[in-house]
Amino acid sequence: MPLTYRVAHQQEINNILRTWRFPLYFSKPVMNHMVHFLDGVMTRGFSGTLTDIHRESCHSQDRRTLSHFLTHGKWNEQHLMRIIQQQSWESIKREAKHTQEPIFVIIDDTVCRKTKPSSPALSPMQ
Incomplete structure (x- = not known):
């Protein structure tokens, strides 16, 4: 029987996911x-x-188990993204309210699919 290691920060991650109601969907x-x-x-x-x-x-299972989960796992990625975006936005709003300062958000689009380069750009990255 494999040993299961659970450290404090893993429990904290679990608690956050429970707060976000992940166990209802996953x-x-x-x-x-x-x-x-x-x-x-x-x-x-x-x-x-x-x-x-x-x-x-500190996970007790074989390394390939995670790889298999990421490539073949059955879970709703769109729902996961929606929850993460919603929680991120709520966190930004809470911080702005708490500090009474403007919050500047930089949106990283490097993972977004580029359909065509913009006309003045010499390469798609520009």
């Missing part, structure tokens, strides 16, 4: 994979690989 295995993924991504030495995520998250 199964327990999906929730475990999300905690595993978030735990690994938020570590100090994360360089963007699944191997790093697995190594840093």
Whole structure:
């Protein structure tokens, strides 16, 4: 029987996901994979690989389990994005209200699909 490691920050991630009502929409295995993924991504030495995520998250399952989940898992990605966007916006509004200062938001569109480059741009990145 594999040992299950649960550290304080993993419990905190679980609590946040519960607050956002993720368990209503996602199964327990999906929730475990999300905690595993978030735990690994938020570590100090994360360089963007699944191997790093697995190594840093103290997860007891094989590294390939997370890879399989991300490529073949059954979960509603659109719903997940909607919840994250909503929670991000609420957090921004709370911070603005708390500080009584304007909040400047930079929207990163690097992952958005570019259909055609703008006319004055020499390359799509411009």
